[in-house]
Each structure stands twice: as C-alpha cells, then as structure tokens.
Amino acid sequence: MxxxxxxxxxxxxxxxxxxxxxxxxxxxxxxxxxxxxxxxxxxxxxxxxxxxxxxxxxxxxxxxxxxxxxxxxxxxxxxxxxxxxxxxxxxxxxxxxxxxxxxxxxxxxxxxxxxxxxxxxxxxxxxxxxxxxxxxxxxxxxxxxxxxxxxxxxxxxxxxxxxxxxxxxxxxxAWEHDAVVLDRDRPMFADGSKVHPVFHEGKYFKCRGPLNAPxxxxxxxxxxxxxxxxxxxxxxxxxxxxxxxxxxxxxxxxxxxxxxxxxxxxxxxxxxxxxxxxxxxxxxxxTTMAAARERRLLERQAAEAHMDMQLSGMSRLTGIDFSKFDLDMPLPELTTNGHQSSLAKWIGKTPRSIVQSYASKAGxxxxxxxxxxxxxxxxxxxxxxxxxxxxxxxxxxxxxxxxxxxxxxxxxxxxxxxxxxxxxxxxxxxxxxx
Ligand SMILES: Cc1cc2nc3c(=O)[nH]c(=O)nc-3n(C[C@H](O)[C@H](O)[C@H](O)COP(=O)(O)O)c2cc1C
Incomplete structure (x- = not known):
C-alpha cells in the first residue's frame, strides 16, 4: 500500500x-x-x-x-x-x-x-x-x-x-459490552446491572431507554x-x-x-x-480520452435539453421555484431554509450556466x-x-x-x-x- x-x-x-x-x-x-x-x-x-x-x-x-x-x-x-x-x-x-x-x-x-x-x-x-x-x-x-x-x-x-x-x-x-451472559444454570440471559436506562430529558426529546436489544x-x-x-x-x-x-x-x-x-x-x-x-x-x-469526452458532452447536451428537470432539482433542494427566473439573467440575492451551501454557489450566475455545470455536479x-x-x-x-x-x-x-x-x-x-x-x-x- x-x-x-x-x-x-x-x-x-x-x-x-x-x-x-x-x-x-x-x-x-x-x-x-x-x-x-x-x-x-x-x-x-x-x-x-x-x-x-x-x-x-x-x-x-x-x-x-x-x-x-x-x-x-x-x-x-x-x-x-x-x-x-x-x-x-x-x-x-x-x-x-x-x-x-x-x-x-x-x-x-x-x-x-x-x-x-x-x-x-x-x-x-x-x-x-x-x-x-x-x-x-x-x-x-x-x-x-x-x-x-x-x-x-x-x-x-x-x-x-x-x-x-x-x-x-x-x-x-446503554448495554455494556458484557451485559449478555447466556448462563443457562443461574439462569442469566443478561445481567441487569449492566443495562442502563438513559433517562434523557432535553429540549426536544424525552426518552427513558435503554434499548430493548443488546x-x-x-x-x-x-x-x-x-x-x-x-x-x-x-x-x-x-x-x-x-x-x-x-x-x-x-x-x-x-x-x-x-x-x-x-x-x-x-x-x-x-x-x-x-x-x-x-x-x-x-x-x-x-477506452480513449476522446470517447470519454464525447460521453461527457452527450450528458451535458441531454441536461440542457431538459432544463426543467435540472431546475426542478435546484428547486427541491432550496424550496425556491426556479421556473420564475429568466434563464439568462444572473440570479439575485436569495435566501433559503433548505440547502444553504448549494444556493450560495448559484447566486450571481444565470440559471442556464448553473444547469450546465450542475449536470457534472462538481467543478x-x-x-x-x-x-x-x-x-x-x-x-x-x-x-x-x-x-x-x-x-x-x-x-x-x-x-x-x-x-x-x-x-x-x-x-x-x-x-x-x-x-x-x-x-x-x-x-x-x-x-x-x-
Ligand atoms: C453527498 C451528499 C449526500 C447527501 N445525502 C442526503 C440525503 O440522502 N438526504 C437528505 O435529506 N440530504 C442529503 N444531503 C444534504 C445534506 O444533509 C445537507 O443538508 C446539505 O449538504 C446542505 O448542508 P447544510 O444543511 O449545512 O446547509 C446530502 C448532501 C451531500 C453533499
């Protein structure tokens, strides 16, 4: 290695x-x-x-x-x-x-x-x-x-x-590593002293625990x-x-x-x-560089032929309806309660150019x-x-x-x-x- x-x-x-x-x-x-x-x-x-x-x-x-x-x-x-x-x-x-x-x-x-x-x-x-x-x-x-x-x-x-x-x-x-004993004679399947309720009481959740499984x-x-x-x-x-x-x-x-x-x-x-x-x-x-490039080009063309599909994906991630924007005008400042990091990368670019690079996902x-x-x-x-x-x-x-x-x-x-x-x-x- x-x-x-x-x-x-x-x-x-x-x-x-x-x-x-x-x-x-x-x-x-x-x-x-x-x-x-x-x-x-x-x-x-x-x-x-x-x-x-x-x-x-x-x-x-x-x-x-x-x-x-x-x-x-x-x-x-x-x-x-x-x-x-x-x-x-x-x-x-x-x-x-x-x-x-x-x-x-x-x-x-x-x-x-x-x-x-x-x-x-x-x-x-x-x-x-x-x-x-x-x-x-x-x-x-x-x-x-x-x-x-x-x-x-x-x-x-x-x-x-x-x-x-x-x-x-x-x-x-919640169950310790050796909580399961499997002793037939005592009998003791699991040792109760090694299984612990969690008694969680937080701002959002309340749960007694433990899990009912080892x-x-x-x-x-x-x-x-x-x-x-x-x-x-x-x-x-x-x-x-x-x-x-x-x-x-x-x-x-x-x-x-x-x-x-x-x-x-x-x-x-x-x-x-x-x-x-x-x-x-x-x-x-x-097999060859040319063949691979040809396939990438075909994928990009397919993406551009179906702009609505790409735009709908962007809309899903951000909650913003991208059908409302001109394809060739830079996007204005927008905010989202969805994927903020994705949206931040798109602001100032035109929807068409985003779709073109969106098809290859990363730079x-x-x-x-x-x-x-x-x-x-x-x-x-x-x-x-x-x-x-x-x-x-x-x-x-x-x-x-x-x-x-x-x-x-x-x-x-x-x-x-x-x-x-x-x-x-x-x-x-x-x-x-x-
Ligand atoms: C590779 C990758 C896979 C992801 N998979 C999912 C997923 O399956 N389900 C989902 O709801 N979000 C998924 N996300 C979205 C992230 O959980 C996260 O919401 C997103 O990266 C935005 O980050 P932020 O919430 O910090 O703004 C994925 C993100 C990336 C980059």
Whole structure:
C-alpha cells in the first residue's frame, strides 16, 4: 500500500428508486427497479473494488416546489419515487461480506428511539457493517407528511440533530459490552446491572431507554454527515466519522474545507484523523480520452435539453421555484431554509450556466481513460491531503458499475492508492485502517 492510500465510497444518488430508465443501457429489467437486483450488482461491484461503503440517499416526499406542481418530478422520475432505504440494506448485506452499508435516516422524521433501534438491528444482522447517514430534512413537503407545515429554521434543525445524536448514541451504548451472559444454570440471559436506562430529558426529546436489544457489534455505529453550511460543519465536526462533501468544486476549496472541519474537531477534543472526509466525484471513464469526452458532452447536451428537470432539482433542494427566473439573467440575492451551501454557489450566475455545470455536479472534471482519471485522483489527494472520494452517478447502469469497479478502481489499486483486500470486519475498523 502506498504512503497515502485513500478510501472510496459510493453515493447512491436518488436512493432506492428507478435508475437510468431512459438510457441506452437501462437493461431489460428497468421496469422492475423496485427489485434489489441492480443495487445488488452495484454492491458486489463495490466489494470487488474493496470500497468502504455505499450511502443510500433518501427523502420522504413527492416534491412539488417547481411550478408548484409535482408533474415535472414525476415526468422524469426526478427524486421520486423512492422506496425505504432501510429495507434494501439486508438484501445488499446478504449479497456481500465486507461492504459498509449506510442508509439515510432523517433526524426530522424518525423518533430517536425508533432510529436507534432500527440501526442497532441492522448492525446486528450485518455483523457490524452499518453506518448512519444523518441528515436534517430541508424540504417543507416532507414536514407536511409528518404533521407540520414547514421545516424548522435551518440552524435549529442542527440543534435538534445535536440532541438527537446525543440520545441515539446513548441508547446504542446503554448495554455494556458484557451485559449478555447466556448462563443457562443461574439462569442469566443478561445481567441487569449492566443495562442502563438513559433517562434523557432535553429540549426536544424525552426518552427513558435503554434499548430493548443488546449492544450491536459496533455499538456506536459510524455516523456519516454532509453539512455544508457553517452550522452544518459544526455538527459534522462533532458527530461524523465520515464527512461527505463536494468540497466547493476546486482543489483549493477542498483543502480549505477539510482543514476547517479538522480544526473544528480538534477544538471539540476529537482526533481529526478519526474523521474521513470524502469528496464527491463523478468520473466518466472510457477506452480513449476522446470517447470519454464525447460521453461527457452527450450528458451535458441531454441536461440542457431538459432544463426543467435540472431546475426542478435546484428547486427541491432550496424550496425556491426556479421556473420564475429568466434563464439568462444572473440570479439575485436569495435566501433559503433548505440547502444553504448549494444556493450560495448559484447566486450571481444565470440559471442556464448553473444547469450546465450542475449536470457534472462538481467543478472537477474526472473525464478520460482509467489511467488519466486515476492520475487526477492521485494528484488531488496528494494536494488536498484528503481521505478519499465518494463516487456517484445519478443515472448509473450496469455498464457504469463495471467501468468504475473493474476499470478505474483496479488502476487506483495498481498505483497502490486504494485497498486490494479488506483487513477488517466492521465498517468502523475499515474506515480507520488508514
Ligand atoms: C453527498 C451528499 C449526500 C447527501 N445525502 C442526503 C440525503 O440522502 N438526504 C437528505 O435529506 N440530504 C442529503 N444531503 C444534504 C445534506 O444533509 C445537507 O443538508 C446539505 O449538504 C446542505 O448542508 P447544510 O444543511 O449545512 O446547509 C446530502 C448532501 C451531500 C453533499
């Protein structure tokens, strides 16, 4: 292994939903997207490539921000429909042995006890391969499905999440390591003196505890977080074991982001090396540079041909209806109770230019042969001092899985940049391996 190996994970963008149903490589079973087969193929590919974990994105509403209607979202299957990510996890776990599985579960929707119990159960049945993608929900449509009119103010959502994470981690650790005795003669299944109610009474939650299940293999499961705003970063620095971010789209901003969260972690008494910061990357690899560039161009043209689809995505993230703006006029100052860090990057740009760069998601263009893209990744990690990449492609298909897992990653492995075999059993141990 090289001096600075890095981690790889995969962001299952748009969650447990239909993928690439309009593309040339959608497969014969595209209409059966609700069956786990394609996702199992991805999980197996990722495990061949020795990646750390798969995050399954989620949200729980049918969006209607764009033009005040759900039509555009349904027309493109854009961010909807989505099935429950926690149900997909056991299927992926059965098909793999080492891969970490990280469902998205929102602090705005789950009661803490229910979430703690679900994650504890998943960690038991996967023998320690679960992580929690901890998000605060930003879209009012989701709030309206859970008895509220709107989401709480942005920063307060993170106050709630702080208390939520505190309570959930206490519940995960309420049974001591040796609480289960399994002594048939006494008899003593579990020792009551080693199981502790949590008696939590905070500003937002009240819970007696303990969990009605033993400590799971990881106990406190790894927490994944994507806070981009200052308040979000403060939350991530406190709780996250792995942070996922676009890093601002340039090598300099990636470096600054990572240094910022590491400094915040140190200020909170944490070891910054225990937090793995992974940067979003959307590679397009092909046999020649020209072939890869052609594909990137075709994707961009497809995005521009369906401006409404891209604009509806921006609307969903921010709660702002982008159908109201002229495509070629710079956006005025706007505020959002949704994704503040995304909106901050768009102000002053025209919607058309945002859509053009939105199609490639991040500022860094990972397009080319496996050798070229692996070299870029190597250079960037050396410069940033980073912990790795979070690969993603919203419309991935089986061809894409193979290109990345059997083309790009083996090139990274040949360079000694990523692992060739799993050294450990649990997600946390694999994350902390380097
Ligand atoms: C890679 C990545 C994955 C994310 N996954 C989800 C998700 O599955 N569900 C969700 O509600 N938000 C998700 N988010 C949004 C973040 O939780 C967060 O709200 C966003 O990055 C904005 O940061 P802020 O809340 O600090 O402004 C994701 C963000 C990123 C960068």
């Amino acid at each position: 090289a001096k600075h190996p890095f981690h790889l994970a995969w962001f299952l963008s748009q969650g447990f939903g239909p993928k690439s149903w309009r593309s040339a490589w959608s497969g014969a079973d595209a209409g059966r997207w609700m069956m786990p087969d394609l996702f199992i193929d991805l999980a197996k590919g990722m495990e061949r490539a020795c990646m750390d974990y798969m995050i399954i994105e989620d949200s729980s509403m049918l969006p209607y921000t764009y033009q005040g209607s759900h039509d555009t979202y349904l027309k493109y299957a854009a961010s909807t429909p989505k099935l429950d990510p926690a149900v997909l996890v056991p299927y992926l776990a059965q098909a793999t042995k080492h891969l970490g599985l990280v469902p998205t579960l929102s602090t705005s929707e789950y009661p803490p006890f229910l979430l703690a119990r679900l994650v504890n159960t998943l960690d038991h049945v996967t023998e320690g391969r679960i992580g929690w993608n901890c998000v605060t929900s930003s879209n009012d449509g989701a709030a309206q499905n859970y008895g509220n009119d709107a989401q709480r103010p942005h920063d307060e959502r993170y106050d709630v999440a702080d208390e939520f994470a505190d309570l959930v981690t206490k519940l995960w650790e 400590r799971s293999p990881q106990g406190r499961v790894p927490i994944c977080q994507a806070g981009g705003s200052p308040r979000g970063q403060a939350f991530a620095s406190r709780w996250a074991d792995t942070i996922i971010t676009d890093g601002g789209g340039s090598v300099a901003s990636m470096k600054a982001y990572r240094e910022e969260v590491r400094q915040r972690a140190v200020a909170l008494g944490r070891d910054p090396d225990s937090i793995k910061v992974l940067f979003l990357a959307y590679p397009i690899v092909d 860094i263009d990972f397009t080319g042969t496996s050798d070229h893209v692996a070299g870029m990744m190597q250079d960037i990690m050396e410069e940033v001092g980073g912990d790795g990449f979070l690969l993603f492609n919203g419309y991935f298909d089986r061809r894409y899985i193979m290109e990345v897992c059997d083309g790009l990653v083996p090139e990274l492995q040949r360079r000694g940049l990523t692992r060739k075999a799993y050294a450990h059993k649990t997600l946390r141990e694999n994350l902390l391996e380097f």
